[in-house]
Amino acid sequence: MNNWQTFLPKNNKNPVILLIACLLVNIGIGVVDFKLGREFGFSIFYLMPIILVTLVLGRHVGLIFCIIATATWFAVDQLSNNSYSHPMIGYWNAIMRLGFFVMITWLFPFLQELEREKQISRIDDLTGIANRRYFFELLQAELDRFQRYKHAFTIVYIDLDGFKLVNDKYGHMIGDRVLCAFVNRAKKLLRDTDIIGRLGGDEFIFLLPEMGQDDAKVTVAKVQSGLLDEMNKNKWPVTFSIGVLSYKMGEISADELVKRADRLMYTVKNNSKNAIAYGVYPE
Numbered sequence: 160m161n162n163w164q165t166f167l168p169k170n171n172k173n174p175v176i177l178l179i180a181c182l183l184v185n186i187g188i189g190v191v192d193f194k195l196g197r198e199f200g201f202s203i204f205y206l207m208p209i210i211l212v213t214l215v216l217g218r219h220v221g222l223i224f225c226i227i228a229t230a231t232w233f234a235v236d237q238l239s240n241n242s243y244s245h246p247m248i249g250y251w252n253a254i255m256r257l258g259f260f261v262m263i264t265w266l267f268p269f270l271q272e273l274e275r276e277k278q279i280s281r282i283d284d285l286t287g288i289a290n291r292r293y294f295f296e297l298l299q300a301e302l303d304r305f306q307r308y309k310h311a312f313t314i315v316y317i318d319l320d321g322f323k324l325v326n327d328k329y330g331h332m333i334g335d336r337v338l339c340a341f342v343n344r345a346k347k348l349l350r351d352t353d354i355i356g357r358l359g360g361d362e363f364i365f366l367l368p369e370m371g372q373d374d375a376k377v378t379v380a381k382v383q384s385g386l387l388d389e390m391n392k393n394k395w396p397v398t399f400s401i402g403v404l405s406y407k408m409g410e411i412s413a414d415e416l417v418k419r420a421d422r423l424m425y426t427v428k429n430n431s432k433n434a435i436a437y438g439v440y441p442e
């Protein structure tokens with residue numbers, strides 16, 4: 160959610176209060192506009208209540224407020240005894256303002272929708288964490304940041320062992336609960352600045368910024384133990400095959416880094432499972 164969206168009322172259960180408040184704001188703006196006189200451009204402030212009602216109550220109410228704001232502006236203009244070279248110019252200006260307000264009213268929900276679609280396209284439906292595409296974007300950003308700050312980081316590739324059995328034995332819904340519990344516990348075990356992504360199915364990946372191999376060994380062992388505890392607590396027969404790759408320097412793509420971490424994970428998967436393999440780039 161955008162910062163500006165967090166300031167909006169959380170629901171529209173009581174639109175009357177919002178409508179009255181916006182009407183009063185509109186009148187207040189009209190009064191100030193009148194006091195300031197024609198020399199001061201003030202019409203942009205009429206947009207405040209228009210935008211607010213549009214975002215909370217929708218375009219149709221927004222359009223009504225466009226008309227109210229234009230009427231207020233027109234009344235102020237008439238009361239100010241502004242003289243124009245032609246009597247129709249006042250009407251023309253009012254129509255232009257109405258057009259401007261209407262354009263904004265149509266544009267804002269459109270931008271809001273674009274922003275929402277952008278957020279949705281980055282998030283994994285089930286767990287609410289970064290999806291594969293967004294994780295790669297974030298990893299690429301971390302690689303770009305390295306060019307400037309030279310801070311090492313670590314990625315952790317985790318594949319659940321025995322997850323299919325949980326689905327088969329307890330059903331898909333319990334399988335989903337396992338994935339969500341995994342993510343929730345991982346969030347608690349990691350720092351706020353760490354990133355958790357789901358690559359698909361039962362495969363997850365962490366990006367641990369500012370973490371070299373030595374620290375990663377301590378952190379990932381702690382995370383593994385916490386995640387196993389979560390599974391044991393719920394009596395789910397799931398363990399984790401983990402590949403940990405620490406990046407120190409050098410030219411490499413996000414794609415190649417993840418492939419290397421995946422290979423490390425597979426060395427575990429193809430042996431005993433339920434273990435961690437560490438690696439570093441460059442080797």
Ligand SMILES: Nc1nc2c(ncn2[C@@H]2O[C@H](COP(=O)(O)OP(=O)(O)OP(=O)(O)O)[C@@H](O)[C@H]2O)c(=O)[nH]1
Nearest residue numbers: 285318319320321322323324326331334335360361
């Ligand atoms: N419940 C649930 N299951 C999923 C989801 N996405 C993928 N799966 C299932 O996850 C399973 C993943 O397969 P595997 O990785 O081969 O299963 P596994 O038992 O962990 O195998 P190993 O990794 O070899 O231990 C498949 O059965 C998929 O159907 C999901 O969103 N929810």
